[in-house]
Amino acid sequence: MPVQRADARRNYARILAVAEEEVAAHGADASLEQIARIAGVGSATVRRHFPGRQALLQAVFSERIEALCARAEELAGAGDARAALLEWLGALTTYAASARGLADALVQDGMATDDPAHVNACSARLNGAVDPLLRNAAQAGAVSPDVTVTDLVTLVTGIALATEHHPDPTAEAHRLLALTVRGISPQG
Amino acid sequence: MPVQRADARRNYARILAVAEEEVAAHGADASLEQIARIAGVGSATVRRHFPGRQALLQAVFSERIEALCARAEELAGAGDARAALLEWLGALTTYAASARGLADALVQDGMATDDPAHVNACSARLNGAVDPLLRNAAQAGAVSPDVTVTDLVTLVTGIALATEHHPDPTAEAHRLLALTVRGISPQG
DNA sequence: GTACGATACGGAGGACCCCGCCACTTAGCA
DNA sequence: TGCTAAGTGGCGGGGTCCTCCGTATCGTAC
Numbered sequence: 001m002p003v004q005r006a007d008a009r010r011n012y013a014r015i016l017a018v019a020e021e022e023v024a025a026h027g028a029d030a031s032l033e034q035i036a037r038i039a040g041v042g043s044a045t046v047r048r049h050f051p052g053r054q055a056l057l058q059a060v061f062s063e064r065i066e067a068l069c070a071r072a073e074e075l076a077g078a079g080d081a082r083a084a085l086l087e088w089l090g091a092l093t094t095y096a097a098s099a100r101g102l103a104d105a106l107v108q109d110g111m112a113t114d115d116p117a118h119v120n121a122c123s124a125r126l127n128g129a130v131d132p133l134l135r136n137a138a139q140a141g142a143v144s145p146d147v148t149v150t151d152l153v154t155l156v157t158g159i160a161l162a163t164e165h166h167p168d169p170t171a172e173a174h175r176l177l178a179l180t181v182r183g184i185s186p187q188g
Numbered sequence: 189m190p191v192q193r194a195d196a197r198r199n200y201a202r203i204l205a206v207a208e209e210e211v212a213a214h215g216a217d218a219s220l221e222q223i224a225r226i227a228g229v230g231s232a233t234v235r236r237h238f239p240g241r242q243a244l245l246q247a248v249f250s251e252r253i254e255a256l257c258a259r260a261e262e263l264a265g266a267g268d269a270r271a272a273l274l275e276w277l278g279a280l281t282t283y284a285a286s287a288r289g290l291a292d293a294l295v296q297d298g299m300a301t302d303d304p305a306h307v308n309a310c311s312a313r314l315n316g317a318v319d320p321l322l323r324n325a326a327q328a329g330a331v332s333p334d335v336t337v338t339d340l341v342t343l344v345t346g347i348a349l350a351t352e353h354h355p356d357p358t359a360e361a362h363r364l365l366a367l368t369v370r371g372i373s374p375q376g
Numbered sequence: 377g378t379a380c381g382a383t384a385c386g387g388a389g390g391a392c393c394c395c396g397c398c399a400c401t402t403a404g405c406a
Numbered sequence: 407t408g409c410t411a412a413g414t415g416g417c418g419g420g421g422t423c424c425t426c427c428g429t430a431t432c433g434t435a436c
Binding site: 159 | 270273274277291295325330331332335339340342343345346347348349350351352353363364367368369370371372373374375
């Protein structure tokens, strides 16, 4: 396969741009037909570039994921390992709660599976970037060593999903994150 | 409005029975048409008895909810307030993780909203039954006083949603519940 | 500059779903 | 036994997802 044809690349970009707006407006279950209509392409073309809604969401949110990875790498060098981790978790929560659909995208995506073969690029990228941050925190004794990046992402994702219908999802999500960080009932 | 007619009650029961199986098999987004077909009634009849998927899910899970309420009341008299609360949370997690769709039913349902007018019978019932348990635990100093039943249900619900696609959802959900109970990073 | 082959496109059509409408059946009372 | 209103179910409309296939277009080789 040489390269993509020029018109194909153009359409890809158009679809992606429209998809971003649509997903932002209507969440993860935005209509693919609608996206095709707005982008001025046939519905088959959307499907050709993004086989399944999953692939589309992944593409839409890859930038945000990238931003989160960058933030993680930036924070990995910070002095206070615990504070750094918490700050990153806060950032993740903000993203997951505000960007309707990001949480779904992460969940359905092997984020919650152990099977390494099914972990897609998105999750793998996150894991790689955040792991140092987490290890630092573990070494500092701030978190248990058996906590994984996937655990954290799954928890935040769950919080985002469960607060989606709240009047103020972001605030509520952060409240529950704080509760999760300090523990419902720590002693024991 | 005297009472329901006998045939109507029969159909109600049939539909509910079928719905339980279908939801168990296909999750919260089981097809209402399919349920109607299996139950041998028209799709309009399903919608007449249960206006919207929400109502159906609520009815389907009301028994489970009731069981959870009973368990809560039973545990409220137990000696160790903290252990009682944790046990109940475990039971809730098991239900939410195993019964595909229960989590969705709870979430979409005002469980995550503050508006008291929109809190339906299901959530209200849970709140009422579990609150004593939580107060006991709070008085024993096991949980912060500002934690609400809704908070707990929302967290567990979120965990269930986020682990839905895991190979072993129940086990994973309990793992993450344990993590949430003791806190990701308690000190600080 | 043209002609050709692979690549990409988009519309048509099938399957499914949710929803509202309305003529018809039937249960329950008098 | 007959009447009436509650209850039913099928039909059509609008929507989505998905696949297939004839066709337009790009990129290239000549």
